[in-house]
Amino acid sequence: MRLTTAQALVRWLIAQRTELIDGTVAPLFPAVWGIFGHGNVLGLGTALEEHREQIPVWRGHTEQGMALAAVGYAKATQRRQVGVVTSSIGPGALNMVTAAGVAHANRLPLLLLPGDTFATRAPDPVLQQVEHFGDPTTTVNDAFRAVSRYFDRITRPEQLIATLPQVARVLTDPSDCGPVVLALPQDVQAEVFDFPEALFEPVTHHVPRPRPDRRALADAADVLRSARRPLLILGGGVRYSAAAAIALEFAEKHDIPVTETTAGRTLVPHDHPLHAGPLGVTGSASANTLAAEADVVLAVGTRLQDFTTASWTVFSPDVRLITVNTARFDAVKHGALAVVGDAFECLQDLQTLADWCAPETWATRAAQERARWDTHIDQLRAPGGTPTYAQVVGVINDASGPDDYVMTASGGMPGELIGGWRSTGPSTMDVEYGFSCMGYELAGAWGAAMARKDGVVTTLLGDGSYLMLNSELFSAAFAGHGFVAVVCDNDGYAVIDRLQRNQGGAGFNNMYADCRSTRDAPPRVDFAAHAAALGCAVFDVDGLTDLPTAYAEARDQARAGQVAVVVIRTHPSSWTEAGAWWEVGVPQASHRPEITTARAELDTAKAGQLRYLG
Numbered sequence: 001m002r003l004t005t006a007q008a009l010v011r012w013l014i015a016q017r018t019e020l021i022d023g024t025v026a027p028l029f030p031a032v033w034g035i036f037g038h039g040n041v042l043g044l045g046t047a048l049e050e051h052r053e054q055i056p057v058w059r060g061h062t063e064q065g066m067a068l069a070a071v072g073y074a075k076a077t078q079r080r081q082v083g084v085v086t087s088s089i090g091p092g093a094l095n096m097v098t099a100a101g102v103a104h105a106n107r108l109p110l111l112l113l114p115g116d117t118f119a120t121r122a123p124d125p126v127l128q129q130v131e132h133f134g135d136p137t138t139t140v141n142d143a144f145r146a147v148s149r150y151f152d153r154i155t156r157p158e159q160l161i162a163t164l165p166q167v168a169r170v171l172t173d174p175s176d177c178g179p180v181v182l183a184l185p186q187d188v189q190a191e192v193f194d195f196p197e198a199l200f201e202p203v204t205h206h207v208p209r210p211r212p213d214r215r216a217l218a219d220a221a222d223v224l225r226s227a228r229r230p231l232l233i234l235g236g237g238v239r240y241s242a243a244a245a246i247a248l249e250f251a252e253k254h255d256i257p258v259t260e261t262t263a264g265r266t267l268v269p270h271d272h273p274l275h276a277g278p279l280g281v282t283g284s285a286s287a288n289t290l291a292a293e294a295d296v297v298l299a300v301g302t303r304l305q306d307f308t309t310a311s312w313t314v315f316s317p318d319v320r321l322i323t324v325n326t327a328r329f330d331a332v333k334h335g336a337l338a339v340v341g342d343a344f345e346c347l348q349d350l351q352t353l354a355d356w357c358a359p360e361t362w363a364t365r366a367a368q369e370r371a372r373w374d375t376h377i378d379q380l381r382a383p384g385g386t387p388t389y390a391q392v393v394g395v396i397n398d399a400s401g402p403d404d405y406v407m408t409a410s411g412g413m414p415g416e417l418i419g420g421w422r423s424t425g426p427s428t429m430d431v432e433y434g435f436s437c438m439g440y441e442l443a444g445a446w447g448a449a450m451a452r453k454d455g456v457v458t459t460l461l462g463d464g465s466y467l468m469l470n471s472e473l474f475s476a477a478f479a480g481h482g483f484v485a486v487v488c489d490n491d492g493y494a495v496i497d498r499l500q501r502n503q504g505g506a507g508f509n510n511m512y513a514d515c516r517s518t519r520d521a522p523p524r525v526d527f528a529a530h531a532a533a534l535g536c537a538v539f540d541v542d543g544l545t546d547l548p549t550a551y552a553e554a555r556d557q558a559r560a561g562q563v564a565v566v567v568i569r570t571h572p573s574s575w576t577e578a579g580a581w582w583e584v585g586v587p588q589a590s591h592r593p594e595i596t597t598a599r600a601e602l603d604t605a606k607a608g609q610l611r612y613l614g
Contacts (some may be wrong), residue, residue: 001197005157006047006189008199009113009182012164013084014054017204018172020080021242025204028172029111030081031073031450032057033066037088038127039115043189044086058450058479063087065443065472067099067112072444074108075430076405076451079240080207082171083447086113089186090128094140098437100147103179105434106263107236107303107327109171110179114141119155119185141183149178155185157193164199172205174240174342175326209241210326212341217349220298220322220339224254225356227296227320232256233279233308236263237301237325239427243344247300248272250347255357257366259287261302262418266429270422276366277373280308281580282415282433285376286369288580291315300324301343304333307433310580317611334613377420380576387544388574389416392488395547396458399555400424403455405448409433409440411462412495412575413488419576428455439469442485446476449483449558456558457483464493466527470534473563477535482558484551485536487527488570498573503586504594511572531565541568581605 003011016028034057036045048057060066063085070083087093093114103110117129117139125131132138145151150170152163167180224230232251238244244267251258257276258268268275277284279291291297291314301324302308309315312334324339324346325331331338339346381394393416400406402425408417409432417431430448432440441461449457466487476483492511501507507514512522528540537557539550547568554564583606586599 001195001200002192003195004043004047004190004192005154005160005184006043007050008157008160008193008195009044010047010051010055011200012160014051015200015202016168017202018080019204019206021078026081027055028082028205029055029084031055032084032086033060033070034086035060035063035066035088035092037092037115039088039090039092039186040086040113040184040189041088043186044113044184058475060475061471062469063092063095064098065439065469065475067096067110068102068437068440068443069447069450069472070110071099071103071106071108072407072430072440072447073451074110075106075444076448078242078427079109079174079177081451082109082111084111084113087115088128089115089117090140094143097143097147100144100179100181102432102435102437102440104147104149106432107177109177111167111171112144112179112181114144114181114183115189116141116153116183116185118187120187139183141181144181147179148181149176150180153183153185154188157188157191161195161199168205172207174207174237175210209342209345210340212339212346212349216337216339217346220337221350221353223296223320223322223337224298224350224353228359229294229362230254230256230296230298230358231276231290231294232258233261233297233299233302234258234264234267235261235300235302238264238267238343239301241301241343243301243347244268244426246344246347250351253351254353255360255363256298257290257363259283259290261308262305262414262431262433264302265418265421265431266423266425266427268423273367274363275370277370278418280314281310281578281582282307282418283578283580284373284419285579286366286373288314288578289369290366294319296320296322298322298324299336300347303330305434306582311583311609312612313581313605313609315612377576380420383544386571387547387568388571389413389488390420390574390576391544392486392547392568392570393417393420393460395544395551396460396486397421397424399548399551400458401455402428404428405430405452405455405457407431407441407445407448407457407459408461409444410436410438410465411493412498413460413462416576417460419578438465441465442470443472445483445485446472446481449476449481456555458486459483460486460488462494463487463489463491463525463527467525470530473531473536473565474534477563480561482561482563484554484558484564484566486551486566486568488568489527490570490572492572494572498575499584503584504590504592504596504598506592527567528565531567535563537562537564539564539566541566583609
């Protein structure tokens with residue numbers, strides 16, 4: 001078939017199908033987001049227009065926002081569908097690098113198609129081109145290499161034939177999943193080639209489920225049989241493998257308390273008798289208490305990020321660690337006994353532990369600790385005073401049902417959702433805390449609202465994240481993809497102010513009261529007026545008493561396809577604390593004695609960390 005490079009790429013995208021979690025088949029690439037410029041409007045833009053009924057194209061207002069929306073879409077579909085984003089060369093392309101970092105850190109599929117400079121170099125230098133004096137092959141798109149799982153620059157049309165199977169492999173392989181970048185020189189986009197028709201035959205991609213090595217499995221079973229205080233940790237890999245049910249079955253058969261990572265939140269029903277709560281710095285005191293006493297930890301589908309492990313101080317120094325992961329890279333970390341394979345298959349095979357069970361007193365202990373944590377959260381949610389994040393989360397939680405979906409990404413809200421949320425349904429939370437990207441809360445919610453057919457998507461964020469990236473509120477409102485955004489205004493970057501002060505620093509450049517201004521009375525942002533100007537339905541709430549009614553009305557607007565923004569003033573320094581340590585770079589020398597004290601405390605905590613790592 002004689003096609004341009006861009007036409008061939010679009011036809012290939014349309015031909016790719018995927019098996020969803022429920023077994024149905026759907027497009028692997030359900031949507032394209034695009035802002036056109038001279039580097040993509042005539043090549044890829046023309047090809048997309050030609051097939052506009054087969055693959056919908058949505059217009060955003062920042063390239064970063066569009067790419068974050070695509071990431072949110074992938075997360076909402078359990079990595080079974082992939083968003084595509086195209087931009088021109090130069091600033092448009094570079095605007096997507098942050099979103100590529102989000103996808104890379106969170107192991108999420110994303111296909112980015114930035115335009116590139118002319119492969120022929122005949123008109124160089126062109127608009128938006130940067131020139132490297134010693135390497136004319138380098139363009140701004142090389143900035144993606146650090147945040148791409150797979151990167152290619154298509155300098156000849158026929159290169160698509162070799163690279164597209166690799167694109168599909170990376171985007172659908174659970175062990176290698178991440179962002180793919182195909183840099184497309186604008187002249188090559190427009191060049192023709194006689195492509196083989198077989199390239200465009202429909203293909204349905206099934207997520208592979210690799211089985212574990214028998215010897216590794218037997219070794220893991222032996223360690224588990226020796227456990228008196230085992231703990232099961234469920235991560236995002238359990239979610240993407242659709243293995244939550246088998247994980248709970250495994251825990252019930254062997255009486256093992258269960259905890260969750262950030263990416264694994266809402267896999268376990270809140271009231272399950274073995275649920276110990278979420279683990280780590282933003283988790284729960286209940287899970288952290290059990291982790292400190294566990295003699296064997298079985299971590300499934302998690303890379304054990306520092307917030308989960310409290311910078312590797314949450315476990316006992318003599319704990320035996322077993323990891324189950326499709327990626328050997330993650331499985332072998334920290335000298336763990338590595339079982340490499342799909343979470344569902346590995347847990348099913350580990351059922352060969354016969355009738356072994358942990359002591360009943362250990363499960364009882366887990367239930368008691370979780371009950372104490374629940375009581376603590378109830379106390380934090382009790383009405384009174386200036387609304388806190390915990391109180392706002394409580395209102396949203398109480399109003400949410402099993403099909404609803406809640407999101408956040410940065411600031412203080414991850415600690416409130418991870419630690420305090422009570423699951424309303426399976427896989428109903430997206431806390432982007434691999435990259436913790438401010439602004440994902442709004443752009444990602446647009447993607448999630450596009451992907452989810454049932455329930456209401458609610459995103460919670462602070463005023464800082466709102467100001468960082470709010471343009472996609474208009475994009476979603478214009479497109480008719482409704483969701484609710486609850487904006488908690490606490491006058492600045494309050495959670496970083498907490499970190500700054502708690503480590504002995506002076507309040508500086510985080511809260512507005514501590515920022516430089518030439519004005520005696522600097523302006524405040526009218527978030528309600530701003531959101532209304534972007535086409536959103538707005539509910540400006542005076543206090544916690546009015547929040548339930550406002551949120552209920554906002555949910556109605558979201559169901560009708562409208563973006564609804566609820567604005568509420570919140571307390572700047574009230575947080576849910578799980579009692580775990582987190583390592584940050586406290587100076588060894590400072591003009592402030594408070595920082596010197598904080599550094600001494602860090603050195604003491606690191607001694608425990610090094611005992612574990614040693």
